[in-house]
Amino acid sequence: MIAYLIRRILYSLPILVGVNLLTFALFFVVNTPDDMARMQLGIKRVTPDAIAQWKQQHGYDKPLLLNSAASGTGKITGTIFWQKSASMFVLDFGYSDDGRNIGREIATRMWPSLSIALPTFLVGLVVYITFALLMTLFRATALDIAGVALCVLLMSVSGLFYIIGGQFVVSKLWHLVPISGYTGGLDSFKFVVLPIAIGVIGSVGSSSRWYRTIFLEEIGKDYVRTARAKGLSELAVLFRHVLKNAMIPILTGVVVVIPLLFMGSLLTESFFGIPGLGSYTIDAINAQDFSVVRAMVFLGSLLYIAGLILTDISYTIADPRVRLS
Amino acid sequence: MSFMPVILLSDALVFLLLAAGIACAWYVRQREHLLLPWRRVAQSATAMVSLLVLSLFVLVGLLDTLHYRVALPEKNNGETVYSPEVLSVFDKLVTPLRAQTEKTYSAPLAVTLYAKESIIDASGNVLRDYPRLRYGGSHLTDVRQRDSDALRRGLAGALTGLMLGVLIVLGSKHWFAQRGWPVRPLSIAILIISVLIGTTASLATAYHVLGTDKVGQDVLYLSLKSIRTGLIIGTVTTLVTLPLALLLGIAAGYMRGWVDDVIQYVYTVLSSIPSVLLIAAAVLMMQVTIDMHPQWFDTSASRADLRLVFLCLILGVTSWTGLCRLLRGETLKLREMEYIQAAQAFGVSPMRILTRHIMPNVMHIVLISLVMDFSGLVLAEAVLSYVGVGVDPSMISFGTMINAARLEMGREPMVWWALTAAFGFMLVLVLAANLFADAVRDAFDPRLNRTESVM
Numbered sequence: 001m002i003a004y005l006i007r008r009i010l011y012s013l014p015i016l017v018g019v020n021l022l023t024f025a026l027f028f029v030v031n032t033p034d035d036m037a038r039m040q041l042g043i044k045r046v047t048p049d050a051i052a053q054w055k056q057q058h059g060y061d062k063p064l065l066l067n068s069a070a071s072g073t074g075k076i077t078g079t080i081f082w083q084k085s086a087s088m089f090v091l092d093f094g095y096s097d098d099g100r101n102i103g104r105e106i107a108t109r110m111w112p113s114l115s116i117a118l119p120t121f122l123v124g125l126v127v128y129i130t131f132a133l134l135m136t137l138f139r140a141t142a143l144d145i146a147g148v149a150l151c152v153l154l155m156s157v158s159g160l161f162y163i164i165g166g167q168f169v170v171s172k173l174w175h176l177v178p179i180s181g182y183t184g185g186l187d188s189f190k191f192v193v194l195p196i197a198i199g200v201i202g203s204v205g206s207s208s209r210w211y212r213t214i215f216l217e218e219i220g221k222d223y224v225r226t227a228r229a230k231g232l233s234e235l236a237v238l239f240r241h242v243l244k245n246a247m248i249p250i251l252t253g254v255v256v257v258i259p260l261l262f263m264g265s266l267l268t269e270s271f272f273g274i275p276g277l278g279s280y281t282i283d284a285i286n287a288q289d290f291s292v293v294r295a296m297v298f299l300g301s302l303l304y305i306a307g308l309i310l311t312d313i314s315y316t317i318a319d320p321r322v323r324l325s
Numbered sequence: 326m327s328f329m330p331v332i333l334l335s336d337a338l339v340f341l342l343l344a345a346g347i348a349c350a351w352y353v354r355q356r357e358h359l360l361l362p363w364r365r366v367a368q369s370a371t372a373m374v375s376l377l378v379l380s381l382f383v384l385v386g387l388l389d390t391l392h393y394r395v396a397l398p399e400k401n402n403g404e405t406v407y408s409p410e411v412l413s414v415f416d417k418l419v420t421p422l423r424a425q426t427e428k429t430y431s432a433p434l435a436v437t438l439y440a441k442e443s444i445i446d447a448s449g450n451v452l453r454d455y456p457r458l459r460y461g462g463s464h465l466t467d468v469r470q471r472d473s474d475a476l477r478r479g480l481a482g483a484l485t486g487l488m489l490g491v492l493i494v495l496g497s498k499h500w501f502a503q504r505g506w507p508v509r510p511l512s513i514a515i516l517i518i519s520v521l522i523g524t525t526a527s528l529a530t531a532y533h534v535l536g537t538d539k540v541g542q543d544v545l546y547l548s549l550k551s552i553r554t555g556l557i558i559g560t561v562t563t564l565v566t567l568p569l570a571l572l573l574g575i576a577a578g579y580m581r582g583w584v585d586d587v588i589q590y591v592y593t594v595l596s597s598i599p600s601v602l603l604i605a606a607a608v609l610m611m612q613v614t615i616d617m618h619p620q621w622f623d624t625s626a627s628r629a630d631l632r633l634v635f636l637c638l639i640l641g642v643t644s645w646t647g648l649c650r651l652l653r654g655e656t657l658k659l660r661e662m663e664y665i666q667a668a669q670a671f672g673v674s675p676m677r678i679l680t681r682h683i684m685p686n687v688m689h690i691v692l693i694s695l696v697m698d699f700s701g702l703v704l705a706e707a708v709l710s711y712v713g714v715g716v717d718p719s720m721i722s723f724g725t726m727i728n729a730a731r732l733e734m735g736r737e738p739m740v741w742w743a744l745t746a747a748f749g750f751m752l753v754l755v756l757a758a759n760l761f762a763d764a765v766r767d768a769f770d771p772r773l774n775r776t777e778s779v780m
Binding site for chain 1: 594597602612700711727759
């Protein structure tokens with residue numbers, strides 16, 4: 001198991017290198033640092049001096065891949081690639097355009113993100129699975145058809161509508177919770193409850209339908225017939241036997257997103273003014289702060305790969321037949 | 326008045342798609358075994374009704390794709406000068422909607438502006454009141470006649486629509502029945518749609534049916550124009566997804582070895598980056614390139630258009646990985662089948678095995694995944710435009726409409742119509758696409774066992 005994990009982690013290194021090279025190519029080769037400087041300083045009436053100064057301030061005044069002016073290891077380390085891209089492997093994300101340490105920003109901003117994303121994830125899991133099991137229980141009846149129709153309808157509504165509509169009804173009409181904002185600690189409950197509810201409702205359609213398909217595939221199998229033949233009630237069959245056996249496909253889709261919860265949600269956080277990583281990313285995109293976007297791309301793929309490894313581990317817990325070797 | 330046809334990049338791609346679609350349809354028509362699943366789709370009432378709705382949207386989108394530039398009256402040394410504004414045939418058809426702009430917000434069917442302003446009346450007194458609209462209800466002498474007038478026009482339009490609908494239904498009923506299409510649901514849908522269109526068209530001649538936005542543009546016009554953007558995002562993206570996924574997926578599955586390793590590596594890298602972030606990064610960089618080269622574009626429409634095509638390209642690059650993985654898996658399974666081994670034993674070339682024996686057997690996966698992806702892409706456009714990495718702000722789309730209307734929510738009393746219109750049109754489009762996609766999946770998925778024969 002340990003050996004397997006070490007190998008898995010080593011396997012994922014080339015993927016991270018690929019992500020790193022891709023972002024490097026995207027941010028520095030497609031457009032030169034000169035273009036970026038001109039963009040930041042305003043397109044027209046930019047003097048070469050101003051560009052040189054901007055590049056020097058932000059550390060972009062070095063060659064891209066090979067610094068022939070330097071000597072020794074400086075040939076490699078004195079380049080944009082080494083300082084801006086390769087350094088991300090040791091989680092050194094550098095500084096944003098307004099001079100803040102991106103690594104420290106991430107460390108403080110991931111907690112508000114998590115305080116929304118984790119409850120959304122957990123509540124969502126329970127709601128979707130229960131709803132899907134109920135549809136499976138009443139399969140091929142009018143209730144099931146109505147449930148699926150509801151799912152398709154809910155899936156067809158834009159995610160923006162849930163947020164805007166929810167804010168309008170709950171905060172503006174009923175005055176139940178503030179429209180947006182955030183404080184630390186337990187007081188933040190009134191700020192996070194609406195984003196969580198909207199997050200859960202927002203994907204109830206697609207998720208429940210997906211779970212329903214999984215359960216319907218399981219319900220035709222022999223062990224289900226055996227369980228019924230034993231005289232178990234349909235509810236017991238569903239919740240005790242089908243749910244357990246459907247664990248592998250469920251885990252495949254679910255565990256991989258757990259690490260990504262740290263990243264938060266772009267839309268929810270920016271609409272509700274949550275100072276998390278999602279709104280950090282949106283602000284960076286709007287301010288065209290490329291170093292932050294680059295850092296978030298790398299962090300996102302790092303967490304995704306962590307999620308894939310976690311998925312493998314979760315299989316061994318859910319199904320003793322699976323052995324990692 | 327002379328004009329110059331303009332083919333924007335996205336128009337060319339739409340025509341390409343259209344040609345490919347017609348070619349595919351013609352190919353399928355010749356072959357009975359390929360027609361069979363489509364017959365199953367045609368028997369489903371939801372599928373046919375949603376297809377009817379979708380084809381109306383496509384019609385608007387296609388009319389909006391035929392672009393041209395009008396010649397200006399003044400000549401420059403005998404050379405005709407064309408207006409920098411790029412119009413479409415659809416714009417021409419609904420000229421009143423496009424041209425009759427008010428000063429600012431007005432509610433649906435309103436005859437006055439939404440906010441009070443200082444007006445100087447005939448005797449020179451200044452008073453604060455709601456000023457009358459320039460076009461909306463301008464034929465009325467008294468504001469109080471609005472309700473009865475709107476009701477009368479609406480009813481007249483509904484009746485005209487109903488009559489036209491009845492004519493269409495009577496004319497096409499026999500034709501539907503001949504093909505085994507669900508006659509009743511289709512007839513009801515045609516009647517409802519024609520009544521809706523009739524009412525709207527009749528009201529639109531005198532009022533702004535869905536109100537006007539901040540700069541006084543008709544919201545109905547904006548919503549109809551957004552359809553093209555949504556459709557293009559949903560369809561042109563497949564031009565990128567399809568070749569990449571099909572070629573690489575089948576190659577990886579069939580050749581295995583290092584080819585498989587490389588292709589798997591590429592799609593793992595791409596799919597490990599959260600897609601919104603990858604799209605954001607790519608769009609930001611593209612924006613820099615576009616801003617650095619203003620000389621590439623002769624009109625602002627062509628600049629916005631390039632950004633739209635780029636967005637499709639980027640969406641395609643981020644979304645081919647899922648289909649590629651599916652195709653690789655299916656090919657891995659197929660290549661071990663006896664008939665492929667028989668073909669290999671007979672000395673059939675690998676190229677021929679791929680095109681003749683493997684490709685036709687994975688096409689159902691391709692088709693299902695393409696129709697299922699469409700609605701997701703339309704919804705994604707709105708979200709991306711909100712994040713600031715969607716279409717050009719000057720391009721009319723559901724995303725830009727929502728984005729502009731979002732800030733109006735805080736106004737008191739609230740400006741709700743632009744948001745409602747954008748969400749409503751989007752819901753109808755996406756719902757129809759989802760229902761149609763479900764029917765296609767049910768008809769083509771071989772895992773769903775069917776014993777009943779459809780002939």
